[in-house]
Amino acid sequence: xxxxxxxxxxxxxxxxxxxxxxxxxxxxxxxxxxxxxxxxxxxxxxxxxxxxxxxxxxxxxxxxxxxxxxxxxxxxxxxxxxxxxxxxxxxxxxxxxxxxxxxxxxxxxxxxxxxxxxxxxxxxxxxxxxxxxxxxxxxxxxxxxxxxxxxxxxxxxxxxxxxxxxxxxxxxxxxxxxxxxxxxxxxxxxxxxxxxxxxxxxxxxxxxxxxxxxxxxxxxxxxxxxxxxxxxxxxxxxxxxxxxxxxxxxxxxxxxxxxxxxxxxxxxxxxxxxxxxxxxxxxxxxxxxxxxxxxxxxxxxxxxxxxxxxxxxxxxxxxxxxxxxxxxxxxxxxxxxxxxxxxxxxxxxxxxxxxxxxxxxxxxxxxxxxxxxxxxxxxxxxxxxxxxxxxxxxxxxxxxxx
Numbered sequence: 323x324x325x326x327x328x329x330x331x332x333x334x335x336x337x338x339x340x341x342x343x344x345x346x347x348x349x350x351x352x353x354x355x356x357x358x359x360x361x362x363x364x365x366x367x368x369x370x371x372x373x374x375x376x377x378x379x380x381x382x383x384x385x386x387x388x389x390x391x392x393x394x395x396x397x398x399x400x401x402x403x404x405x406x407x408x409x410x411x412x413x414x415x416x417x418x419x420x421x422x423x424x425x426x427x428x429x430x431x432x433x434x435x436x437x438x439x440x441x442x443x444x445x446x447x448x449x450x451x452x453x454x455x456x457x458x459x460x461x462x463x464x465x466x467x468x469x470x471x472x473x474x475x476x477x478x479x480x481x482x483x484x485x486x487x488x489x490x491x492x493x494x495x496x497x498x499x500x501x502x503x504x505x506x507x508x509x510x511x512x513x514x515x516x517x518x519x520x521x522x523x524x525x526x527x528x529x530x531x532x533x534x535x536x537x538x539x540x541x542x543x544x545x546x547x548x549x550x551x552x553x554x555x556x557x558x559x560x561x562x563x564x565x566x567x568x569x570x571x572x573x574x575x576x577x578x579x580x581x582x583x584x585x586x587x588x589x590x591x592x593x594x595x596x597x598x599x600x601x602x603x604x605x606x607x608x609x610x611x612x613x614x615x616x617x618x619x620x621x622x623x624x625x626x627x628x629x630x631x632x633x634x635x636x637x638x639x640x641x642x643x644x645x646x647x648x649x650x651x652x653x654x655x656x657x658x659x660x661x662x663x664x665x666x667x668x669x670x671x672x673x674x675x676x677x678x679x680x681x682x683x684x685x686x687x688x689x690x691x692x693x694x695x696x697x698x699x700x701x702x703x704x705x706x707x708x709x710x711x712x713x714x715x716x717x718x719x720x721x722x723x724x
Contacts, residue, residue, distance in 0.1 A: 337417070338417050338418065338419060339416065339417030339418065340618070340619050340620060341532060341613065341618035341619065341620060341621055341623060341624050342417055342418045342419050342532065342533070342621060343364075343418070343419050343422055343483050343531045343532075343533055343621045344419075344621070345362040345363045345364050345419060345421075345422070345481075345483075348363045348364075348481050348482060348483055349481070349482035349483065350481065350482060351479050351480065351481055351482070352466070352475075352479060352521070352522045353474060353475045353479045355479065362421060363481045363483075364419060364421040364422040364425055364481065364483070364484065365421045366481075367421075367422075367425040367478075367480045367481055367484045368421055368424055368425040368428060370478040370479075370480065371425055371428045371429045371432075371465075371478065371480075372428060374432070374464075374465075374469050374471075374478060375469060375471070376432045376464045376465075376468075376469060376703065377399075377402075377428065377429075377432065379703065379704075379705050380397065380398040380399035380402055380431060380432070380434075381397055381398075381399040381400075381705075382397065382705035382706055382707050382708075383397060383398040383399070383434060383435075383436055383438075383705055383706060384397070384398070384436065384437050384438040384441075384666075384706050385397055385398055385400075385401050385438060385545075385548075385552075395552050395555065395556070396548050396552055398431050398434055401431070401544060401545065401548065402427065402428055402430070402431055404544040404547075404548060405427040405430065405537070405540045405541050405544045406424050406427035406428050406540075408427075408540035408543050408544055408598065408602060409423040409424055409426070409427040409536050409537045409540035410423060410424050410427075411602065412536045412539070412540060412602060412605060412606065412609075412632070413533060413536050415606050416532065416536070416606065416609055416610075416613075416632075418532050418533050418536060419533055422483060422484065422487070422531070422533040422534075423533040423534075423536045423537050423540075425480075425484050426484060426487040426488060426491060426533060426534050426537035427537040427540055427541070429461060429465065429484070429488055430461070430488070430491065430537060430538075430541055431457070431461075432460075432461040432464050432465065433456075433457040433458060433459070433460030433461030433462070433463070433464060433702065434457050434460075434702075435455075435457070435670070435701065435702045435704075436666075436670070436701075436704045436705055436706045436708070436709045437662075437663075437666035437667075437669075437670070437706060437709070438666075439654075440662075440663040440664075440666040440667050441666060441667075441670055441701075441702075442455065442457055443667065444666070444667040444670040444671055445670060445674070445698055445701060445702060448670075448671060448674045448694075448698075449694060449695075449698050451694075452694040452695060452698075453512065453513045453695070454509055454512065455698055455702070456512045458488070458489060458492075458512075458515075459512035459513075459514040459515050460514070460699075460702050461488055462485070462488060462489055462514055462515055462518060463514050463699065464477075464703075465477050465478045465480055465485070465488065466478075466480075466485070466518055468699060468703070482522070482524070483531060483533075485518075485522070485524060486524045486525065486530055486531070486534065487530045487531055487533060487534030487537065488534075489515055489524055489526070489530075490524065490525075490526065490528075490529065490530035490534065491530055491534040491535065491537055491538040492504070492505070492538055493529060493530075493630065494526065494527050494528055494529060495511050495515065495526040495527075496511060496526045496527050497527060498527050500527075511526070525625065528625040528626060529624065529625050529626075529627060529630060530625065531621050531624060531625065532609075532621070532624045532631055532632055535624075535630050535631065535632035535633075536632050538632075539605055539632050539633065539634075542601075542642070543597075543598060543601045543602060543605070544598075546597060546601065546642065546645055546646070546649070547594045547595075547597045547598045547601075548594065549649050549653060550564070550570070550590070550593060550594055550597065550645075550649070551590055551591070551593075551594045552653075553649065553652065553653045554586070554590045554593075555590070556658075558652055558653050558656045558658070558659075559652045559653070561574060561586065561589055561590070561593070563652065564593070564648070567644055567645055567648050568640075568641045568644050568645075569597065569600065569638075569641040569642070569644070569645055570593065570597070570645065573592075573593055573596045573597065573600070574593065576596070577589060577592045577593065577596075600638075601634070601638065601642070604634055604635050604638040605632060605633070605634060607635065608633055608634060608635040608638075609631055609632050609633070611635075612629070612630075612631045612632075612633070613631055616631060618631075669709060669710070669713045669721065670701060670709065672713060672716075672717060673701055673709065673712055673713060673716070674697055674698075674701060676716050676717075677697045677700070677701075678694070678697060681693075681697075683716060684697065684700050
């Protein structure tokens with residue numbers, strides 16, 4: 323019997339579905355690279371993402387609550403870890419490439435600004451005369467240009483499949499005619515995506531792989547569940563307030579019946595874990611139904627399908643929408659959160675305007691003209707605490723997020 327080599331042991335794989343992405347048939351990288359003897363192409367992508375500077379900065383970027391409000395609230399990093407766990411579980415159950423799904427889950431928030439969506443909205447408004455700001459496009463800029471660590475190239479030189487999923491995980495960006503669709507219908511596809519697509523075409527009119535769709539759905543599942551947990555922890559609403567939310571009301575009744583009088587922290591955790599289970603199981607069952615109807619024989623069949631194959635069922639989609647509506651009203655637009663949001667926007671506006679007037683304030687060479695996109699890159703890369711420190715340094719004012 324032949325003794326297995328180290329390479330064979332490292333690269334041993336389980337069988338995948340015919341419609342999974344096959345790393346051996348990858349479309350390659352912008353800068354050609356020799357294959358690794360111990361890692362698949364997508365394992366290499368995952369590792370490069372984890373070791374990037376942008377990934378490490380996620381630990382000090384807001385999800386909903388600013389870092390100093392408490393150690394137990396989610397940050398962009400803890401959220402990303404939860405998304406990657408759910409993505410791997412879904413991918414495994416559907417026979418997909420878990421490493422590609424994980425890489426996309428780990429990269430999906432790299433382009434986010436400090437202070438959560440408040441920061442993104444502020445930068446988008448400030449950059450409106452200069453092409454706007456979009457966190458998906460910013461993530462692409464990070465992994466293709468802004469990370470400058472490797473000797474042979476800028477960015478991380480990720481595989482085509484990872485870049486495709488990063489850009490298109492929420493669906494096609496343009497119609498077959500080339501017209502922007504979906505979230506880009508009004509303002510157009512961001513310039514960063516258009517420019518890179520000319521250099522390394524990403525097939526913007528098609529869906530992304532099933533692995534990318536899994537990562538996008540895992541994101542929805544994770545933040546629905548953990549925002550309930552964080553909202554309860556913050557006292558923005560109570561368990562009784564959740565009873566009228568269809569999906570959550572049934573779960574609350576189930577927990578009450580099994581453990582009457584359960585203390586609130588345990589009750590909250592039981593709600594969260596059951597929400598994740600219900601949503602994951604529903605997505606798995608709906609994906610199986612859609613895949614059986616489509617009968618795909620390759621990953622390209624998934625890309626060419628008229629609809630995503632990874633999605634909630636009709637009934638669960640309605641319940642998930644009701645949960646999002648509750649969270650929007652009671653959490654994302656809660657007075658306490660809105661006050662912090664307004665202050666965060668004020669901080670980023672002040673920083674942007676200062677850097678425009680005085681590029682040297684952000685380390686630009688003396689006499690160098692202020693470039694709005696370079697300033698947006700700099701601000702978007704900040705952690706919450708660095709943005710607060712910069713505000714205090716430049717304006718001699720204690721940051722007002724308290």
